[in-house]
Amino acid sequence: MKTLILKVRKNLDKEIKIASNIIDNGGLVAFPTETVYGLGASAYNEKAIKKIFEVKGRPLDNPLIVHISNLNQINEITNCLNENARKIIDKFWPGPITIILKKSSKVPDIVSAGLDSVAIRMPKNKIALSLIEKSGPIVAPSANISGKPSPTNASHVIDDLNGKIDCIIAGGNVNVGIESTIIDLTEEPTILRPGKITPKQIEKIIGKVKISKGDEKVVKAPGMKYKHYSPNAKVILVYSKDVSDLIKKYKDKKIATIGFESELSFNGGLNSLNKNLFRLFREFDKQGVEIILVKAFPERGLGLAFMNRVKKASSEVFR
Ligand code: TXA
Numbered sequence: 001m002k003t004l005i006l007k008v009r010k011n012l013d014k015e016i017k018i019a020s021n022i023i024d025n026g027g028l029v030a031f032p033t034e035t036v037y038g039l040g041a042s043a044y045n046e047k048a049i050k051k052i053f054e055v056k057g058r059p060l061d062n063p064l065i066v067h068i069s070n071l072n073q074i075n076e077i078t079n080c081l082n083e084n085a086r087k088i089i090d091k092f093w094p095g096p097i098t099i100i101l102k103k104s105s106k107v108p109d110i111v112s113a114g115l116d117s118v119a120i121r122m123p124k125n126k127i128a129l130s131l132i133e134k135s136g137p138i139v140a141p142s143a144n145i146s147g148k149p150s151p152t153n154a155s156h157v158i159d160d161l162n163g164k165i166d167c168i169i170a171g172g173n174v175n176v177g178i179e180s181t182i183i184d185l186t187e188e189p190t191i192l193r194p195g196k197i198t199p200k201q202i203e204k205i206i207g208k209v210k211i212s213k214g215d216e217k218v219v220k221a222p223g224m225k226y227k228h229y230s231p232n233a234k235v236i237l238v239y240s241k242d243v244s245d246l247i248k249k250y251k252d253k254k255i256a257t258i259g260f261e262s263e264l265s266f267n268g269g270l271n272s273l274n275k276n277l278f279r280l281f282r283e284f285d286k287q288g289v290e291i292i293l294v295k296a297f298p299e300r301g302l303g304l305a306f307m308n309r310v311k312k313a314s315s316e317v318f319r
């Protein structure tokens with residue numbers, strides 16, 4: 001299959017029309033959001049949604065997020081909009097937070113992987129919003145092959161999915177760089193996946209929230225149980241302040257660091273680390289890096305999301 005790559009100019013109308021036609025005809029379109037690139041299909045086209053699972057190599061028991069562009073659409077997706085949901089929507093949408101509510105019968109079972117709940121979010125990106133406005137609700141997992149780091153630029157989507165999907169809208173770099181915060185609002189509010197919107201920010205709006213450790217007997221966000229975000233290089237999570245011993249130990253290997261100073265390194269605050277983590281994983285792979293040392297941060301605020309992603313990508317810990 002030839003993948004149509006649409007470059008975005010100032011006036012989006014023509015590109016959005018083409019992409020929206022593809023979605024309406026059961027095709028797959030990758031598009032930017034503020035968090036990461038998504039791989040979209042119409043939320044009501046089961047055949048198209050099946051193709052998403054196939055091209056990503058995604059297990060069928062891992063449900064998808066329904067993306068909407070206006071609040072009328074939410075009533076198609078759920079009949080159970082509660083007080084907490086309203087408050088979160090008011091404060092954070094459009095933006096990088098996904099809410100889980102009981103699903104309506106209009107949402108195909110393949111979207112929710114058979115669960116009676118559904119994940120919903122309104123992304124803060126003009127391209128994404130225009131596309132959804134034209135085609136209606138769109139399901140979109142991150143536009144990477146399952147297990148790989150999520151794409152933060154169209155070139156990452158091309159690397160993973162060129163020739164396998166109908167269209168990629170190339171809309172530059174994303175802002176956030178890690179996937180949305182997910183909060184389950186079907187019962188006691190519980191953060192299932194940490195992200196840019198922190199527990200503290202949420203608690204200001206709806207009061208105390210639980211934070212899932214992902215080790216409940218019933219896994220709440222099925223996606224969280226799979227290995228994720230892994231570059232080909234071996235990722236070591238480093239709690240020690242000093243990496244010089246580790247660098248000595250691996251002196252025969254090509255090493256890169258994230259959060260430390262070294263020859264091949266990226267450093268910055270947590271906002272910038274989150275924004276660049278997946279990009280760095282992919283770029284270090286291209287440069288043939290064999291070992292990536294990543295600095296451990298306290299698991300609070302933005303550090304919670306950073307550590308969540310790094311822990312899933314790493315295969316070793318150094319203290
Ligand atoms: O930022 C994002 O959320 C990006 C962009 C493209 O919007 N999307 C994204 O989708 O990260 P994906 O499919 O890569 O991750 C969705 C996560 C998975 O861990 C999945 O298990 C969880 O959401 N999820 C979806 N529906 C759920 C449900 N009904 N209950 C619990 N978890 C759910």
Ligand code: MG
Binds near residue numbers: 141142150
């Ligand atoms: Mg994903």
